[in-house]
Amino acid sequence: MPRPKLEDARDRLLAAGLSLFAQRGMERVNSNTIAKRAKVGIGTFYNHFPDKYALLRELELRTLAGVRAARVAALEGAGPDPAAQVRGSIEAAVGFAAAHPEAYRVTFGRERAGAGHHGPVVTESARPLANALRRLQSRGRVDPRLDPELGARAYLAMEVGMLLWWLEDRKRAEPGQLVETLVRLHPAGRAAA
Amino acid sequence: MPRPKLEDARDRLLAAGLSLFAQRGMERVNSNTIAKRAKVGIGTFYNHFPDKYALLRELELRTLAGVRAARVAALEGAGPDPAAQVRGSIEAAVGFAAAHPEAYRVTFGRERAGAGHHGPVVTESARPLANALRRLQSRGRVDPRLDPELGARAYLAMEVGMLLWWLEDRKRAEPGQLVETLVRLHPAGRAAA
Amino acid sequence: MPRPKLEDARDRLLAAGLSLFAQRGMERVNSNTIAKRAKVGIGTFYNHFPDKYALLRELELRTLAGVRAARVAALEGAGPDPAAQVRGSIEAAVGFAAAHPEAYRVTFGRERAGAGHHGPVVTESARPLANALRRLQSRGRVDPRLDPELGARAYLAMEVGMLLWWLEDRKRAEPGQLVETLVRLHPAGRAAA
Amino acid sequence: MPRPKLEDARDRLLAAGLSLFAQRGMERVNSNTIAKRAKVGIGTFYNHFPDKYALLRELELRTLAGVRAARVAALEGAGPDPAAQVRGSIEAAVGFAAAHPEAYRVTFGRERAGAGHHGPVVTESARPLANALRRLQSRGRVDPRLDPELGARAYLAMEVGMLLWWLEDRKRAEPGQLVETLVRLHPAGRAAA
DNA sequence: AATGAATGAGATTTCATTCAT
DNA sequence: TATGAATGAAATCTCATTCAT
Numbered sequence: 001m002p003r004p005k006l007e008d009a010r011d012r013l014l015a016a017g018l019s020l021f022a023q024r025g026m027e028r029v030n031s032n033t034i035a036k037r038a039k040v041g042i043g044t045f046y047n048h049f050p051d052k053y054a055l056l057r058e059l060e061l062r063t064l065a066g067v068r069a070a071r072v073a074a075l076e077g078a079g080p081d082p083a084a085q086v087r088g089s090i091e092a093a094v095g096f097a098a099a100h101p102e103a104y105r106v107t108f109g110r111e112r113a114g115a116g117h118h119g120p121v122v123t124e125s126a127r128p129l130a131n132a133l134r135r136l137q138s139r140g141r142v143d144p145r146l147d148p149e150l151g152a153r154a155y156l157a158m159e160v161g162m163l164l165w166w167l168e169d170r171k172r173a174e175p176g177q178l179v180e181t182l183v184r185l186h187p188a189g190r191a192a193a
Numbered sequence: 194m195p196r197p198k199l200e201d202a203r204d205r206l207l208a209a210g211l212s213l214f215a216q217r218g219m220e221r222v223n224s225n226t227i228a229k230r231a232k233v234g235i236g237t238f239y240n241h242f243p244d245k246y247a248l249l250r251e252l253e254l255r256t257l258a259g260v261r262a263a264r265v266a267a268l269e270g271a272g273p274d275p276a277a278q279v280r281g282s283i284e285a286a287v288g289f290a291a292a293h294p295e296a297y298r299v300t301f302g303r304e305r306a307g308a309g310h311h312g313p314v315v316t317e318s319a320r321p322l323a324n325a326l327r328r329l330q331s332r333g334r335v336d337p338r339l340d341p342e343l344g345a346r347a348y349l350a351m352e353v354g355m356l357l358w359w360l361e362d363r364k365r366a367e368p369g370q371l372v373e374t375l376v377r378l379h380p381a382g383r384a385a386a
Numbered sequence: 387m388p389r390p391k392l393e394d395a396r397d398r399l400l401a402a403g404l405s406l407f408a409q410r411g412m413e414r415v416n417s418n419t420i421a422k423r424a425k426v427g428i429g430t431f432y433n434h435f436p437d438k439y440a441l442l443r444e445l446e447l448r449t450l451a452g453v454r455a456a457r458v459a460a461l462e463g464a465g466p467d468p469a470a471q472v473r474g475s476i477e478a479a480v481g482f483a484a485a486h487p488e489a490y491r492v493t494f495g496r497e498r499a500g501a502g503h504h505g506p507v508v509t510e511s512a513r514p515l516a517n518a519l520r521r522l523q524s525r526g527r528v529d530p531r532l533d534p535e536l537g538a539r540a541y542l543a544m545e546v547g548m549l550l551w552w553l554e555d556r557k558r559a560e561p562g563q564l565v566e567t568l569v570r571l572h573p574a575g576r577a578a579a
Numbered sequence: 580m581p582r583p584k585l586e587d588a589r590d591r592l593l594a595a596g597l598s599l600f601a602q603r604g605m606e607r608v609n610s611n612t613i614a615k616r617a618k619v620g621i622g623t624f625y626n627h628f629p630d631k632y633a634l635l636r637e638l639e640l641r642t643l644a645g646v647r648a649a650r651v652a653a654l655e656g657a658g659p660d661p662a663a664q665v666r667g668s669i670e671a672a673v674g675f676a677a678a679h680p681e682a683y684r685v686t687f688g689r690e691r692a693g694a695g696h697h698g699p700v701v702t703e704s705a706r707p708l709a710n711a712l713r714r715l716q717s718r719g720r721v722d723p724r725l726d727p728e729l730g731a732r733a734y735l736a737m738e739v740g741m742l743l744w745w746l747e748d749r750k751r752a753e754p755g756q757l758v759e760t761l762v763r764l765h766p767a768g769r770a771a772a
Numbered sequence: 773a774a775t776g777a778a779t780g781a782g783a784t785t786t787c788a789t790t791c792a793t
Numbered sequence: 794t795a796t797g798a799a800t801g802a803a804a805t806c807t808c809a810t811t812c813a814t
Contacts, residue, residue, distance in 0.1 A: 532764075533759070
């Protein structure tokens with residue numbers, strides 16, 4: 001029998017934190033509320049996390065790993081065609097947001113206090129995309145005048161912004177429409193036109 | 194202490210709030226600090242604003258009006274060519290962000306508590322852009338398969354996201370590069386390619 | 387022409403204070419609100435009253451004078467019969483409360499902060515009643531074993547308590563019923579039985 | 580500081596609140612002072628009561644229960660004679676006020692902000708007394724022209740008013756005198772005359 | 773006399789964190 | 794490890810009063 005209570009408390013705290021952060025936003029959630037929602041004593045909270053930001057950080061790391069894994073899997077499944085890779089990567093991101101809306105909103109949303117947070121979170125995805133753009137430019141498949149760093153940033157800002165907007169109210173669009181729009185506006189999608 | 198000149202206090206509070214919000218983010222600024230920075234009693238703060246969110250809202254309204262005015266002026270000065278209009282509008286936005294970085298970050302940044310705030314702020318710009326895209330589609334200048342609403346949203350998310358990223362550290366790019374990138378990735382820029 | 391503005395402000399302040407105190411109770415009314423209701427600057431408030439308690443005190447003095455005058459007039463109109471005098475005095479008190487419910491509630495109600503306030507307000511009425519009871523005892527018209535001081539106090543507590551209770555919701559009884567009840571329970575009403 | 584024994588804090592807060600409310604009156608006591616007097620952190624105050632009114636309400640409930648219990652016990656001990664019952668009930672009330680002067684003053688005194696509070700507190704005692712009067716009327720022991728509801732109210736206003744006045748300065752009378760006065764002026768005492 | 777913006781002491785309330793059990 | 798009562802620094806907000814105009 002696996003330890004029944006042990007990791008239980010930690011997982012319940014993470015789940016409670018996730019749903020509360022998504023619902024109310026970082027600064028409007030307090031550690032006591034998280035513990036209560038997790039049906040755990042407040043002392044237990046501090047046995048597992050040094051403070052509430054640590055819990056948030058862990059949620060973010062899990063989300064980032066999840067998005068990355070989804071993209072990697074999509075790229076591996078897409079074969080060598082760049083267009084298919086772009087579409088696959090986008091479908092992966094949209095799919096992840098649809099499957100884990102709270103995690104997506106908490107990680108990428110506008111909730112964090114303090115400036116300069118968005119950047120780092122996105123940076124990790126920007127680098128591989130910039131490299132991909134450079135490769136495509138060298139093969140003449142993307143406008144060579146586009147700065148690949150800036151293009152990557154710009155695209156990711158767009159993707160994140162759209163998905164957050166969509167998650168506010170999913171009736172705003174079908175996932176397929178989102179994918180179409182993002183594909184069409186993707187820097188690597190342009191050359192096709 | 195003698196009472197300062199009439200509307201002085203209110204303006205000083207707005208200025209103090211702006212710089213503090215930009216520096217530390219909404220939730221890490223308190224009314225006492227704003228009042229102190231404005232060299233005004235805490236009571237004066239509450240004579241002018243019911244709470245710190247009201248001050249923020251006023252700053253946002255001023256910023257939105259500023260961006261809109263800059264865009265309108267640019268469009269009027271750009272003549273009838275759609276490409277020139279797109280570029281002009283983008284230059285106006287970049288110019289505004291460069292001239293009022295704190296106001297831009299406070300208004301569009303990721304600081305507000307509670308979800309669903311970004312949307313409304315951006316919505317007002319999304320509508321005219323969607324209309325422009327529709328017009329260009331009917332004239333065959335923009336890919337007709339692009340959903341104009343989603344395209345407008347996507348572009349604005351990109352523009353805002355890039356400018357916020359840039360304002361975190363302006364050494365990251367020259368304003369001209371930003372304009373080039375945004376022009377190239379603009380939904381209406383595509384058909385020109 | 388009498389000074390038009392002069393006493394105007396003071397009277398409007400008193401009226402505003404009366405209605406606000408009656409509505410919300412002493413401690414939940416502030417001087418700025420009174421001034422606003424009186425359509426007068428807050429500065430004007432302090433030109434007329436040293437503080438908000440002074441305004442209250444003036445209202446109370448006016449009310450006490452009003453009740454006393456009503457009772458005196460009733461006694462004078464009642465002729466020499468003690469029973470008629472008792473009934474007349476009670477009718478005067480009930481009539482005053484009915485005519486000036488706010489003033490009555492503010493003056494006699496349970497609103498004042500700090501203990502020991504009720505006593506003084508009532509004391510002034512207790513003395514003449516105690517004297518009357520003594521006179522009636524010496525004439526054998528009131529039970530001689532009743533302590534006239536305590537009897538007077540007790541009756542007045544009853545009268546005030548009933549009228550406040552009635553003013554909370556006047557549908558609770560007809561004024562005539564109140565008078566009957568108070569007459570029957572009056573220390574001097576007893577001998578009649 | 581080591582945490583004091585379990586429910587200790589709550590009881591100390593109630594005791595501190597009682598003595599402070601009695602001393603200064605509701606509106607002149609603040610939560611900090613109560614906590615300090617109870618030798619407890621301010622946070623502990625808010626762990627136990629949502630605000631100071633909640634503490635007051637609990638004190639009132641305890642007092643009302645105490646008075647009721649004292650009256651019930653007295654009635655049970657008084658036997659079937661109505662006169663003895665009346666006297667017993669009055670002795671119980673006077674005894675309770677003498678034994679718990681602070682609780683009595685806080686519960687029945689004129690301190691509460693907002694109107695309409697006294698009524699409800701007294702209502703609960705008014706009903707049984709009204710019923711008793713009705714019974715006595717049907718047996719011809721009380722003047723049938725007296726409205727039993729109003730009579731009950733009137734008597735209770737008298738009792739409460741006298742006891743509050745007495746508690747302001749106990750030298751004003753002996754408890755025995757109070758009882759005598761109240762017995763003589765009781766609606767059910769009258770028929771004896 | 774009238775005005776009302778400005779003031780700041782003080783009251784209320786929140787919440788991250790500790791620690792004895 | 795788990796618990797949760799206790800804590801107090803810090804934030805929000807009120808309001809009586811002043812004073813330059």
